[in-house]
Amino acid sequence: MxxxxxxxxxxxxxxxxxxxxxxxxxxxxxxxxxxxxxxxxxxxxxxxxxHPGAVGIMALDDQGRIAVVHQYRHPVGMRLVEPPAGILDMDGERAVEAAQRELAEEAQLAASDWSVLVDLFTSPGGLEESLRVYLARDLRPAPRPDGFVVADEETDMGLAWLPLDTLVERVYAGQVQNPTMVAGTLALALAIATGRVERLRPPTAPWPARTLKEARDRKGA
Known part of the structure; x- marks a missing residue:
């Protein structure tokens, strides 16, 4: 080719x-x-x-801090610093709606300003997962959605606020390794440094990877 x-x-x-x-x-x-x-x-x-796909949220407050969780991940035997995130496993739920739900479930936050920060495949050599990372701003406290029950790893998951600059340093030091966190941190830092934040894609922007997956799923059904 x-x-x-x-x-x-x-x-x-x-x-x-x-x-x-x-x-x-x-x-x-x-x-x-x-x-x-x-x-x-x-x-x-x-x-x-x-894999059904996933979303992650870089929730940025007016002090330049990011809401992160500290979650045990059994397959790698580590507790990782991660943004609120979740899989796209609810029929009919749009990606941005899943992101809004996950932010409320894991961080008890809502946001008035949403945009698409970056799209990626987490491990395309052997895993179908496509991931969309959102930037969420203008944050406010929010209750967990009705019917949501904290279970499994989430029962022992802490929430913290870390300055974006601190996250950048810890990524480069090898101290933060979750792919959603790494991609979101570096993409956001670069967007801020280059003045791109206000030119990010809208929250409902086309997501070609999802469109392709849905077509493949229908074909294989």
Missing amino acids: NAVMDDLVDVPESWPVVSHEVKATGRVQNFVEERVVTPTGDTMVRQWVG
Whole structure:
């Protein structure tokens, strides 16, 4: 494939799948194996994890601080500094609505000013998860949503406020490693430094990764 380097962006592409097998089904994720035909005509086997996608929130107050949680993550055996975040597992809920819900659930906050900070795939070599990180400003206290019950890791999860500059330093020191936190911290710091904050995408901006996933899910249904 030839391309002008100045024009390189992420684009949808789909190689032919000659077999698809769900090896294991979990509560949130599935483990999939597919045989795929490459452009050379060869066949490769790829194993990957299906995922519903997620949102994260960089909640910035008027003192330049970010609301963070300190959450135990069993697969890596660490308690991580993270922004409020959650998976997109509720049918019919828009991404920004999920972000608003997660901010209330995990930080008991609401925000009047929302924008899209950055979109990413967390581990595209083997994980389907797409992630949208929002910037939330003009914060105020809010109750947890009706019916929400604190459970599992969240029963032992603290909330704190850290200056954005402190988070930047801790990212570069290797002391903050959650991908949502790293991406959100550096994207926000750069947006502020370059005067881009007021030019960020609106909260309902198109999210091509989600549109593509939904189309693939419908095709496979």
